[in-house]
Amino acid sequence: MLAAYARAINPDNPLDGLAVGELDPPQTPDDWATVEVRASSLNHHDLWSLRGVGLGADQLPMILGCDAAGVADDGTEVVVYPVIGDPGTGDETVDPKRTLLSEKWPGTFAERVRAPRRSLVPKPGELSFAEAACLPTAWLTAYRMLRTRGRLPDDGAVLVQGAGGGVATAAVAIGRALGARVYATSRDPAKRDRIATLGATALEPGARLPERVDVVIETVGAATFEHSLKCAKPGGRIVVSGATAGHLATVDLRRVYFLQLEIVGSTMGTRDELAELLAFCVAKDLRPLVDSTFAFAEARAAFERLESGEVFGKLVLDHTR
Ligand SMILES: NC(=O)c1ccc[n+]([C@@H]2O[C@H](COP(=O)([O-])OP(=O)(O)OC[C@H]3O[C@@H](n4cnc5c(N)ncnc54)[C@H](OP(=O)(O)O)[C@@H]3O)[C@@H](O)[C@H]2O)c1
Incomplete structure (x- = not known):
């Protein structure tokens, strides 16, 4: 074949x-x-x-x-x-x-x-x-990162790093469908323009956000991790499922304990979460x-x-x- x-x-x-x-x-x-x-x-x-x-x-x-x-x-x-x-x-x-x-x-x-x-x-x-x-890999991963592992609250705020990628665009779209305020960074101005049309506030990598967020979606890794730590609010979660730009990141532990941050790993999702995601896409008219x-x-x-x-x-x- x-x-x-x-x-x-x-x-x-x-x-x-x-x-x-x-x-x-x-x-x-x-x-x-x-x-x-x-x-x-x-x-x-x-x-x-x-x-x-x-x-x-x-x-x-x-x-x-x-x-x-x-x-x-x-x-x-x-x-x-x-x-x-x-x-x-x-x-x-x-x-x-x-x-x-x-x-x-x-x-x-x-x-x-x-x-x-x-x-x-x-x-x-x-x-x-x-x-x-x-949906089964990138979108399922983003869904679990936001809902199960990120425990995104109602009316929450999310930062998505490297917004052009498959997982990242999924996180922006799902985050918006969940009613979150979504911030997204991308190195590419054209991708920033496109991500803004999805309802996210698009920013250059490392930019200061207007507020600290409940959940950061990390798939980029070393290139963005320090910024991710700075953008999480006290008690916030940095959810990591990939490290496209390097897996050895610098972590300021003072920030982790003082702000009681959680660095949370996430991988794919369960079969039930995939079924949930399919139903979610239909219910929210999300594609x-x-x-x-x-x-x-x-x-x-x-x-x-x-x-x-x-x-x-x-x-x-x-x-x-
Ligand atoms: N654990 C899991 O279950 C799971 C599941 C799916 C994916 N992943 C992992 O997650 C990562 C993303 O996967 P994907 O399929 O979404 O990849 P992708 O579509 O190729 O996207 C990668 C994104 O990373 C950003 N990026 C790359 N190099 C960068 C750098 N030096 N600085 C800043 N941003 C950079 C880019 O964003 P901009 O161009 O917008 O800046 C790019 O759009 C991969 O490492 C993959 O292995 C893990």
Whole structure:
């Protein structure tokens, strides 16, 4: 079947290891369900994989992609929940053995993807396949960061760092839909203009905010972390799910204890949170921001755009053309 996969690891030039072509479907457990993929979307995770973060040379070739929406083997329209973990504790994201599709088991950038049947979440008819395919990773991560881990209060305030990214645009849109005052930084003036149209107050990185916030959404890391600490109000939370620009940040511990700040890690979300997010998008008439859509066979061009850092919102692959 046609697939976009990692055929080699290259930490410096990740796209050198990307192949888009025919690949025999890899082995998966017999009792898993098969989904004909109609749309998928890219995440920074796919670039990390090609760089060898979380993916070893002994696992190649590995089909990339965490996100997909499609039609299951029983004819239902579904969104694929990408965390493969034990939900025994009620939260598969804290299973130490959890993996994401494309880490241990083949990912979603293929004609078909296989996943445990409980990972298939019904797709609401109100959402297109392309819209639904944007939600399982970036949007789910942002949703959990704001609601579960950030405990965003009603009438709260949020700062989103690096506002052009997939998680960040999701956090801005979800934050606004939750009624929060949203501040967002971006290095790029054009992205700041676009983020303002979503109802956020757009600022340059490091700018002083008109108020301190309840929750800071951090996916940038070292480049913005000091600013994040300064912008949180006493008792506020800096919720971290990524470190695109460096994972070794400087933390002024005096600020942490004196202001009783919480630095909170967050990863993906549970299957139930994904179902909640789908319902939330329908109820609030909220749709993911799509930067651009590529035919599946043009997946390499989508990866080039992701790597360029020019992206505003999600990159979608249309598997029907
Ligand atoms: N833990 C999880 O479950 C989870 C889930 C999803 C993503 N993540 C992680 O979260 C991060 C973001 O993912 P994504 O898919 O949203 O990535 P993305 O779409 O590629 O966005 C990255 C954003 O980071 C900002 N940025 C990059 N370098 C920067 C720098 N030097 N200084 C300031 N800002 C910088 C950019 O914002 P501006 O251009 O607007 O400044 C860019 O838009 C990644 O590291 C990813 O691995 C983690």
